Amino acid sequence: MSTDPNSSSSNPSPSSSPDRGRSSSVGKVERVDVHAADTSSAATNSADPKTTGTHSPKVPKKNQLTAAVLTSLALLSAAGPLGTDMYLPTFLDTAKDLSTTASSVQLTLSAFMIGLAVGQLFAGPISDGVGRRRPLVIGSLLFFLFSVGCALTPSIGLLIAFRLLQGVAGGTTVVVARSVIPDVAHGRAAASAFSALMGIQGLAPAIAPLLGGFLSPIIGWRGIFWVIAVFNVIMVVVSRFVVPESLPADHRTPGAIRNFLPTIFRCFSRSAFIGYCLAFAVGFGTFFSYISASPFVLQDQLGLPTHVYSITFAINSLAIAGMSALNGKLVNRFEVRSVLVLGLILYVATSAILLIYALLGPWLWPTLICLFVMTSATGLLLGNATALGVEAVRDIGAGAGSGTMGALQFLAAGIVSPLVGIGSDPSLSMALCMLMCSIIAITGCVTLTSSSDRA
Numbered sequence: 001m002s003t004d005p006n007s008s009s010s011n012p013s014p015s016s017s018p019d020r021g022r023s024s025s026v027g028k029v030e031r032v033d034v035h036a037a038d039t040s041s042a043a044t045n046s047a048d049p050k051t052t053g054t055h056s057p058k059v060p061k062k063n064q065l066t067a068a069v070l071t072s073l074a075l076l077s078a079a080g081p082l083g084t085d086m087y088l089p090t091f092l093d094t095a096k097d098l099s100t101t102a103s104s105v106q107l108t109l110s111a112f113m114i115g116l117a118v119g120q121l122f123a124g125p126i127s128d129g130v131g132r133r134r135p136l137v138i139g140s141l142l143f144f145l146f147s148v149g150c151a152l153t154p155s156i157g158l159l160i161a162f163r164l165l166q167g168v169a170g171g172t173t174v175v176v177a178r179s180v181i182p183d184v185a186h187g188r189a190a191a192s193a194f195s196a197l198m199g200i201q202g203l204a205p206a207i208a209p210l211l212g213g214f215l216s217p218i219i220g221w222r223g224i225f226w227v228i229a230v231f232n233v234i235m236v237v238v239s240r241f242v243v244p245e246s247l248p249a250d251h252r253t254p255g256a257i258r259n260f261l262p263t264i265f266r267c268f269s270r271s272a273f274i275g276y277c278l279a280f281a282v283g284f285g286t287f288f289s290y291i292s293a294s295p296f297v298l299q300d301q302l303g304l305p306t307h308v309y310s311i312t313f314a315i316n317s318l319a320i321a322g323m324s325a326l327n328g329k330l331v332n333r334f335e336v337r338s339v340l341v342l343g344l345i346l347y348v349a350t351s352a353i354l355l356i357y358a359l360l361g362p363w364l365w366p367t368l369i370c371l372f373v374m375t376s377a378t379g380l381l382l383g384n385a386t387a388l389g390v391e392a393v394r395d396i397g398a399g400a401g402s403g404t405m406g407a408l409q410f411l412a413a414g415i416v417s418p419l420v421g422i423g424s425d426p427s428l429s430m431a432l433c434m435l436m437c438s439i440i441a442i443t444g445c446v447t448l449t450s451s452s453d454r455a
Helices: 036-043 067-077 079-085 088-097 102-130 133-152 156-184 187-201 203-241 260-267 271-301 306-330 336-360 364-392 398-419 426-454
Strands: none
Touching: 067 079, 067 156, 067 187, 067 203, 079 102, 079 156, 079 203, 088 102, 088 203, 102 133, 102 156, 102 260, 102 398, 133 156, 133 203, 156 187, 156 364, 156 398, 187 306, 187 336, 187 364, 203 306, 260 398, 271 306, 271 336, 271 364, 271 398, 271 426, 306 364, 336 364, 336 426, 364 398, 364 426, 398 426
């Protein structure tokens, strides 16, 4: 495979020169200072204000991107899984309590997903202009307030509105938390940090549905939102006292809010960014096809009891966390892009095998094995694609790049969710959607990022 400029150079310098449109490469960066913002003016007073935001921060090697900071970032990034998976078991109780229909309650989930996409799209560029800490604190605080609103709401209309706003606040914390890493790490170091982040974050989809299923009969759907509100309080605390400001004032992008749309268009002018966006967002569509169709395939078609299905779902979620941990070691030995492509190859292979079994008649164990391998491969996809995609537009704005990728991720999820419901054979619809998404993802990644590398 072609050499990945994001990960090939050695002798990294924390004060590397600007990356004018090409992904700068940094080797193993063991120590990075995420507290540099507080003293950056004195340390970098030679920066040209006209070029603010167009080069990598000059970060002295004082402190590490510590386990506490990474765990806090993962906690802040887990807003999506916790806001959806804990709430799913309460749908019927919510409909009964609010005297509404199941389809109306389903709109609360759709509203939350839309809010997540919108929040990421806008909060990313905003954080490029004002820094990371303030949006994190404000987003976490608003998430708490809207969770309380959900718990106290008297009607389905207000619940839908609060869920939309809750999603916007959650999207803010997700994208800004992810933007901290490229502020302080590059290339392989960033990919390794993202792998650790995804590994810790991957525990949320495993724990949330089990926790929701256990608690909902005891505390009801309103109680679930109170639990989420307590989690939000923890988010406020860590965003204020644990996660430091990672974007110095002299490295912020002037007029980031005013130039929101031009900034997004500039990101899409980079073929490498488009390629990694396809790998990240459309590749996630492969994974979300499984998420959306798995109850119908595994429970209705293949006869798994509900508790066995929940255990299977949890095991597959833990597989993502385990593979993310392994990915952190792989990217230190191989090109980050090569590891990403390996994950996409596994996506294509398992999707093709699932399609064959769907055409022949779905079998339980081959289906479970393929889904386990596919979900494991997600650990090779999300962290690496995020690191490489943000690196490709670092000079434009890490927040803008991260926010755009996150918004496209949920857009892809919203598109494939109804597609897997088409037809009378759920296993066939799921396999077709998975194969279609994985082929688009690997084709876009290989062709667009390769052409950018050769340019």
